[in-house]
Amino acid sequence: xxxxxxxxxxxxxxxxxxxxxxxxxxxxxxxxxxxxxxxxxxxxxxxxxxxxxxxxxxxxxxxxxxxxxxxxxxxxxxxxxxxxxxxxxxxxxxxxxxxxxxxxxxxxxxxxxxxxxxxxxxxxxxxxxxxxxxxxxxxxxxxxxxxxxxxxxxxxxxxxxxxxxxxxxxxxxxxxxxxxxxxxxxxxxxxxxxxxxxxxxxxxxxxxxxxxxxxxxxxxxxxxxxxxxxxxxxxxxxxxxxxxxx
Amino acid sequence: xxxxxxxxxxxxxxxxxxxxxxxxxxxxxxxxxxxxxxxxxxxxxxxxxxxxxxxxxxxxxxxxxxxxxxxxxxxxxxxxxxxxxxxxxxxxxxxxxxxxxxxxxxxxxxxxxxxxxxxxxxxxxxxxxxxxxxxxxxxxxxxxxxxxxxxxxxxxxxxxxxxxxxxxxxxxxxxxxxxxxxxxxxxxxxxxxxxxxxxxxxxxxxxxxxxxxxxxxxxxxxxxxxxxxxxxxxxxxxxxxxxxxxxxxxxxxxxxxxxxxxxxxxxxxxxxxxxxxxxxxxxxxxxxxxxxxxxxxxxxxxxxxxxxxxxxxxxxxxxxxxxxxxxxxxxxxxxxxxxxxxxxxxxxxxxxxxxxxxxxxxxxxxxxxxxxxxxxxxxxxxxxxxxxxxxxxxxxxxxxxxxxxxxxxxxxxxxxxxxxxxxxxxxxxxxxxxxxxxxxxxxxxxxxxxxxxxxxxxxxxxxxxxxxxxxxxxxxxxxxxxx
Numbered sequence: 104x105x106x107x108x109x110x111x112x113x114x115x116x117x118x119x120x121x122x123x124x125x126x127x128x129x130x131x132x133x134x135x136x137x138x139x140x141x142x143x144x145x146x147x148x149x150x151x152x153x154x155x156x157x158x159x160x161x162x163x164x165x166x167x168x169x170x171x172x173x174x175x176x177x178x179x180x181x182x183x184x185x186x187x188x189x190x191x192x193x194x195x196x197x198x199x200x201x202x203x204x205x206x207x208x209x210x211x212x213x214x215x216x217x218x219x220x221x222x223x224x225x226x227x228x229x230x231x232x233x234x235x236x237x238x239x240x241x242x243x244x245x246x247x248x249x250x251x252x253x254x255x256x257x258x259x260x261x262x263x264x265x266x267x268x269x270x271x272x273x274x275x276x277x278x279x280x281x282x283x284x285x286x287x288x289x290x291x292x293x294x295x296x297x298x299x300x301x302x303x304x305x306x307x308x309x310x311x312x313x314x315x316x317x318x319x320x321x322x323x324x325x326x327x328x329x330x331x332x333x334x335x336x337x338x339x340x341x342x343x344x345x346x347x348x349x
Numbered sequence: 350x351x352x353x354x355x356x357x358x359x360x361x362x363x364x365x366x367x368x369x370x371x372x373x374x375x376x377x378x379x380x381x382x383x384x385x386x387x388x389x390x391x392x393x394x395x396x397x398x399x400x401x402x403x404x405x406x407x408x409x410x411x412x413x414x415x416x417x418x419x420x421x422x423x424x425x426x427x428x429x430x431x432x433x434x435x436x437x438x439x440x441x442x443x444x445x446x447x448x449x450x451x452x453x454x455x456x457x458x459x460x461x462x463x464x465x466x467x468x469x470x471x472x473x474x475x476x477x478x479x480x481x482x483x484x485x486x487x488x489x490x491x492x493x494x495x496x497x498x499x500x501x502x503x504x505x506x507x508x509x510x511x512x513x514x515x516x517x518x519x520x521x522x523x524x525x526x527x528x529x530x531x532x533x534x535x536x537x538x539x540x541x542x543x544x545x546x547x548x549x550x551x552x553x554x555x556x557x558x559x560x561x562x563x564x565x566x567x568x569x570x571x572x573x574x575x576x577x578x579x580x581x582x583x584x585x586x587x588x589x590x591x592x593x594x595x596x597x598x599x600x601x602x603x604x605x606x607x608x609x610x611x612x613x614x615x616x617x618x619x620x621x622x623x624x625x626x627x628x629x630x631x632x633x634x635x636x637x638x639x640x641x642x643x644x645x646x647x648x649x650x651x652x653x654x655x656x657x658x659x660x661x662x663x664x665x666x667x668x669x670x671x672x673x674x675x676x677x678x679x680x681x682x683x684x685x686x687x688x689x690x691x692x693x694x695x696x697x698x699x700x701x702x703x704x705x706x707x708x709x710x711x712x713x714x715x716x717x718x719x720x721x722x723x724x725x726x727x728x729x730x731x732x733x734x735x736x737x738x739x740x741x742x743x744x745x746x747x748x749x750x751x752x753x754x755x756x757x758x759x760x761x762x763x764x765x766x767x768x769x770x771x772x773x774x775x776x777x778x779x780x781x782x783x784x785x786x787x788x789x790x791x792x793x794x795x796x797x798x799x800x801x802x803x804x805x806x807x808x809x810x811x812x813x814x815x816x817x818x819x820x821x822x823x824x825x826x827x828x829x830x831x832x
Contacts, residue, residue, distance in 0.1 A: 153786075155783075188784065196802030197798055209791070209794070213789075
């Protein structure tokens with residue numbers, strides 16, 4: 104099993120946010136989690152990535168046969184977990200290119216691989232950017248600084264394609280995107296999909312799933328997964344809303 | 350900031366100061382203490398003309414009457430001026446060596462260790478260096494090449510001997526000895542420093558640089574630098590500083606005067622990395638520096654850039670007097686304080702001429718239990734029609750036991766003045782750290798990246814050769830930070 108979440112219960116500031124949550128993801132699978140606001144979807148993403156303000160009440164998570172909770176944020180990232188943020192934060196003065204260059208090398212260092220030199224990295228970045236239809240000029244800017252909502256999301260996908268994660272978690276990547284931006288982002292995801300990597304896509308709307316075909320759809324409510332199935336669930340939600348699962 | 354972050358900041362490797370070694374070399378010193386005998390000793394050692402000795406003694410009599418300035422936000426025990434050596438030179442330095450073969454190999458080794466090789470072929474291409482060890486200048490590189498253009502780049506001691514007319518005319522013309530107690534002190538006992546003269550319409554083809562090193566114990570360093578850019582000329586000058594680790598505090602009181610004549614431009618950059626003291630606040634340099642530039646001619650420009658990471662105490666306000674019409678003054682500053690360091694630094698922009706412009710960009714970063722103050726004064730005199738100032742002061746706090754303070758004074762006697770002021774204080778942002786770490790960067794790398802980004806506006810003003818060095822220095826200064 105690639106990612107295995109067993110009976111996970113999580114508390115944040117004295118509030119139970121996840122309750123007895125179970126989820127298994129295998130290599131090459133695309134999973135979608137849907138649910139109403141406040142159902143705990145984003146918390147799940149942040150718990151997996153390692154944000155440090157939650158308390159584990161019960162349960163365990165293994166990622167590539169390792170106990171996830173024994174790894175800190177950067178170790179999880181270096182092991183191949185990537186979180187595309189719902190609200191990517193601005194880091195003024197930090198140029199995109201050296202930022203991503205350091206990121207990719209930190210991953211290589213963990214596995215005692217040779218670092219990528221400046222020139223090869225610049226070439227890699229350029230080619231990935233043009234694949235995603237990102238203007239080269241954008242690569243001269245500071246991380247997320249002054250980006251529009253669409254640019255931020257596109258830049259998240261660019262980072263994902265550079266870091267080439269084993270498990271990519273997309274936290275409401277579709278929110279705030281118009282149809283054109285949504286197409287670019289989802290095309291990027293589809294291009295990255297291989298038999299050996301997996302995706303966990305968190306979304307509030309069914310629209311995203313018109314472009315990315317998930318193998319499994321889960322409905323989350325009140326901190327637990329209440330229903331799992333194929334893409335037909337997404338259509339049910341579109342028709343009748345989340346009410347039916349509560 | 351959550352507790353885990355604080356713990357992590359705490360667990361960073363303890364403050365590493367890699368320049369903290371001492372060179373074991375015999376030195377020539379007078380008796381401790383500040384009196385006429387000491388001043389005569391210095392003047393005799395330097396074989397100075399009588400006018401110079403008189404100037405020193407006159408400054409000393411002024412010093413006796415002036416009290417130390419008390420308005421800064423700094424706390425330190427009273428300085429005992431009678432417990433300091435005012436001169437220290439490696440033995441045998443009565444005359445400056447003609448070339449490197451005459452320099453003690455121990456000295457050459459010292460500078461190699463500091464990463465400042467004195468052999469010209471090894472020096473950064475395009476940078477001429479004057480090196481000051483305690484009280485004397487030990488070597489100046491690329492002199493011949495500069496002389497061909499009529500550029501004078503030598504130690505101030507040499508300038509007093511060889512170019513007395515220039516020294517007499519300009520020394521003390523921007524910072525009068527009686528200006529305040531540290532300027533009077535420096536004028537009385539200054540030992541060495543650099544002298545630069547750029548002739549009319551000459552653009553100096555390389556960076557000029559001075560490297561200051563304090564080695565001897567209980568010794569004060571009183572550097573005096575004088576830079577004159579004649580009409581239509583340009584020069585970029587950089588200074589760097591280090592000192593050994595010692596438990597006692599040492600005094601550094603420098604005076605730097607810049608004069609830009611009509612259409613001339615001076616760019617002055619400092620990377621100050623004196624020993625800051627240990628993590629308990631023991632030892633470190635007291636850095637009381639007066640730097641002032643005079644834009645004497647129309648259309649002249651003076652630009653100060655400083656990266657202040659060292660010293661137990663920094664008291665420093667590089668200033669511009671904008672006398673010429675259309676003249677421009679700039680101040681770009683990064684000041685990082687960690688552990689128990691205290692910095693009170695900023696600038697003074699005095700607009701006298703018409704259409705004068707000034708720009709102030711200050712970035713203060715406080716860590717540990719340090720205190721970091723920006724203090725600035727922008728004034729517009731009556732005749733400064735249509736003068737403008739832009740000031741931006743940003744402070745970044747890392748941890749919750751440090752302090753950041755901003756004290757801007759603005760005074761205008763001319764109604765047409767335009768003043769813009771922006772200020773911000775922020776804590777290092779948890780979301781930024783989380784974002785960087787989620788991409789695989791360690792906590793320490795993430796802090797360093799964010800702080801370097803915060804300082805970028807200033808760091809990019811440094812000459813290319815030193816920008817990378819300064820970035821590394823910023824990262825090193827963040828180590829050992831206590832939450």
